[in-house]
Amino acid sequence: MSAFAVGKPESLRDAYGKALVALGEKDPELVVFDADLSGSTRTILFGQKFPDRFFNVGVMEPTMMTMAAGLALQGRTVYASTFAVFAAGQAYNAVRQSICYNQANVKIVATHGGLLVGADGGTHQIVEDIGLMRGLPGMTVIVPADAPTTRAATFAVADRYGPAYVRLTRENLPPVTDGSFAIGKAAELRSGSDLTMVAVGSLVARALEVAEDLQKVGVSTRVLDFASVKPFDAPALLRAARDTGAILVLEEHSVLTGVGALVASTTSENSPVPVRRVGVPDLFGESGEPWALLDRYGMSKERITEEAWELLKARGKVQ
Amino acid sequence: MAEEVPAELVRSLEGTAREVRKEVIRMTFAAQSGHPGGSLSVADILTTLVFHELRIDPARVDWPDRDRLVLSKGHASPAMYATLALRGFLPREELSTFRQLGSRLQGHVDRTKLPCIEASTGCLGQGIGMAVGMALDARLRKASYRTYAVIGDGECQAGPTWEALMAGGHYRLSNLVVILDRNGLETDGSTEAIMGIEPIVEKFRAFRYHTIDIDGHSIPALLDAFAEARRTTDGPTAIVARTVKGKGVSFMEGKHQYHGKAPNSAEAEQALAELSRGEGAPS
Missing domain, CATH: 3.40.50.970 (Thiamin diphosphate (ThDP)-binding fold, Pyr/PP domains)
Structure with missing residues (x-):
């Protein structure tokens, strides 16, 4: 849950x-x-x-x-x-x-x-x-x-x-935390052992939704709200890498320079595990209904789910 | 109307400005880098500010009511360091560390390293905005301190300079004085050939500044202008100080090539000799 x-x-x-x-x-x-x-x-x-x-x-x-x-x-x-x-x-x-x-x-x-x-x-x-x-x-x-x-x-x-x-994001977002934010701390919104999702901003709620769906098929997903991007919670990140062996990063930001790049470099230097990044590819956006834009640019629930399965395969947890 | 300016004060400030210029030559020669041209042009302005106009105290750099001086043309750091050293804000011997690794005297002035610097500057068009913020702070606090921003003429090509000037005019900041070191030259040549800023007096007036157009190497004119700025209570003052780039060193005067080029050994020797010859004589 x-x-x-x-x-x-x-x-x-x-x-x-x-x-x-x-x-x-x-x-x-x-x-x-x-x-x-x-x-x-x-x-x-x-x-x-x-x-x-x-x-x-x-x-x-x-x-x-x-x-x-x-x-x-x-x-x-x-x-x-x-x-x-x-x-x-x-x-x-x-x-x-x-x-x-x-x-x-x-x-x-x-x-x-x-x-x-x-x-x-x-x-x-x-x-x-x-x-x-x-x-x-x-x-x-x-x-x-x-x-x-x-x-x-x-x-x-x-x-x-x-x-x-x-x-901040223009769109209204559902509350996913209890507001106990602290600078330098990641919030573990969901515990899990097969995979970790590190998410920020608008994609934290989506991460929780996908994690819930994965649970139904027996995949246990940890979700970290990485609101404090700098300074970031390196211990929580590396613990997640060791405990779950795979990390999926979700951000409404370019995958080139954002939180995905931070997570990949930090884990690769300290505790290498497979990392995949869900975010905006090397492209500018365009006009459109806000949430449809997220889907169009690679941040749909389906895409997040696919990326999660790719990581689980890479870890040998599924065929 | 010009006030009576004591001749002794003028002579004293002129002598100090010559010392500042000599230090500018020594510093840029020792570092073999830096910006001598714009440091020599601004020397009389900074000397008059630091040795007479500003209410400051070397023993109390964090005095809340001290006047604020922002060198928006942060590349004129040699003149700034020399003036402040001569006034007792840092040891004169420290000037030889200019631009060296580990020095407090960075290529462009840095407040985090040298506490008597009010604002780190260098990228143009920003110090003037910080100065506007300081003048707003004084108004909010009902504090008596005044803020002086020294800007360059190449800097007047930068959009944010005019944003900041617009804000100073909009808020009618009578505690703000902007001094333009109008030496006419920037890195690549004449400002008017590259991207003209004239008519600059009219521009300042249009931006709602009480504007005074003076010879920026005349100490009496500078003293008069600062006094006039103090008497101006309905808005900010701009002083267009007409100067000569490289002032005081014959082969540097009016040469844009010395904007960012240090003198070699022979040039430094000649420059110091010329500046020493000027001692005791009215400039």
Whole structure:
């Protein structure tokens, strides 16, 4: 059985906006930036409550990041939000130099990561951001799978000095965790001994669904929610490699540079086991119904199931 | 209106600026790399700021009310290090470590290594944005500190420079002063031949800056401009400081080739001799 019943989908962005308001009440120096998307990112909730500490700077994402750094270096915790394609893409070098190189205490909470942006199309569906952000020295990278983890992660990054990137999904997602998120820890959402699925974001719920189906035919699947991408829980990953002997990674991100690459390199250096990656191939996305896009680009339940069987065959657990 | 500027102060600052220029030559020669041209052009600006205009204290680099100086043209680091060393923020002997492995004096200024640096810069168009953030911080805190951003003219080709300037104008940050080291040259040649930034005074005015156009090598003009900026309370000030790249060293003046090229042994010797000859005489 799944450790947590899959419930009604909830907005990660609303969870973020509400958590920001709570943080603003606790920390009178906390400042929030947005770049003309405050209704979508939900920073508007903070802006309505604390207008003096909210700066909607318009369409100037690189300078939103440099201004945020300038304030943060005066001892403040600063949150900056926009869509992931602008936060990690448009503003990359400002994030790199003004925030990371300066060790500025700026928390970038980027919404609309991945293909689930849907109808806006490939220009706005960034599938490279996890790779870009986890490559930056000193950057913490979190990819919540649901609203409870979003809320917990919003608080957790405030408690840890330094730059952070939190990637949220536009679509509502069912709660799959109890919100007991901790930076650097993977959450074992389901125990298992034949195979491990390491999943982030929108694909954690799918991992749990496929694991449930596999159980019906006698395959025991461990599911790790790898929301803390950097720092990541190496002990939990290597334990899973040793215990189950095979790992399937699921991410709504390019397989070239994302969590799959992280898992494959870590296991291969420390505890080599077969690893397969489910994610976006080396392609840009396109317009479409969000969940249909996931299916089209190789992240359907069927595809996940096929990949699981390939791993089980490689391990000699099935013919 | 120009205020009465004490001649003694002017002479003192001019002498200090000459020392800064000599250190720029020594540092770039020793490192056999670095950016002498733009360091020599900005020397009078930085000297006037660090030795007169800024409310700073070498004994208290974390003083909350200190004025903030951001060198957005971070490649002029030799001039910055030399000025700060002469003012007592770091040992003068340390200047010889510039660009060496393990040094606090990075090729481009780095706050994490050298605490008297307010912001690590180097990639252009970013320091100015950080300075706007600092000025906003002061306003939110109702703090008295002022923020000074020194930008380059090649930097004025970068989009984010204008984003940041737009924000400073939008928020009417009267505690922000932007100084443009308008030496007219960038790595590959003349700014106006490569990608013209003129009419620059009109651009600053259009971005809602009280704009002052001065000779950036005139200490009295710099002192006047900073005083005028302090009197400006309805928005930010921009000072267009007209300068000469390589100022003070005859064979470097007006030569873009010395943007990022260190002097060789003979050149360094000649440069130091020229700068020493200037001692005691009004520039």
